[in-house]
Amino acid sequence: MTYEPxxxxxxxxxxxxxxxxxxxxxxxxxxxxxxVCHVFISKVLKLAKEYNIxxxxxxxxxxxxxxxxxxxxxVPTLLVMHEGKEVLRESRFIDLQNVARLIEQVIA
Numbered sequence: 001m002t003y004e005p006x007x008x009x010x011x012x013x014x015x016x017x018x019x020x021x022x023x024x025x026x027x028x029x030x031x032x033x034x035x036v037c038h039v040f041i042s043k044v045l046k047l048a049k050e051y052n053i054x055x056x057x058x059x060x061x062x063x064x065x066x067x068x069x070x071x072x073x074x075v076p077t078l079l080v081m082h083e084g085k086e087v088l089r090e091s092r093f094i095d096l097q098n099v100a101r102l103i104e105q106v107i108a
Contacts, residue, residue, distance in 0.1 A: 005048055009058045012066060018056050019084045024106060026055045026099075027079040029072045033061075037076045040094065044078060047096050051103050082106050 009015055019025055028044050030037030041057065048055045060067040060075060070079065070086075080088040080102055088102045 005052075005054055006045055007054060007056045009056055009063055009066065011063075015056060015058075015066060018054065019081060022054055023083055024051075024053050024103070025081040026053055027058060027070070027081060028055055029058045029060050029067060029070075029075050029077040029079070031060050031075045034075045040076050043096060044094075047100060047103075051100075051107065053103065080106075 007014075007018055015027075026044060026048055028041060030041065041055075045055055058066055058072075060072060067073070072079075072091075074091050076094060077089065077091040078094050078099065079086050080099060087106065088099060090099060
């Protein structure tokens with residue numbers, strides 16, 4: 001499969017498939033009513049591109065079940081997933097330098 005850096009979540013099965021494709025994934029939870037989320041996604045995508053990591057964008061209003069299963073109740077929230085398991089969670093004031101440090105550790 002060709003690397004696609006940015007996915008918009010379709011459903012739970014879609015998420016499960018995407019998590020199996022790559023060892024490292026970024027899950028970006030947002031909401032259509034969150035202006036900060038719309039601005040911040042470009043920064044997340046830039047970071048992901050630097051490390052060739054796919055981003056799955058999840059609208060918590062459309063995918064309440066996924067948000068509930070991952071215990072995401074505020075946006076923006078960024079989860080770093082390694083081999084399908086959460087290794088970092090950043091919410092509201094996301095520190096991308098912290099995220100980059102963790103990615104460096106995981107890929108080293």
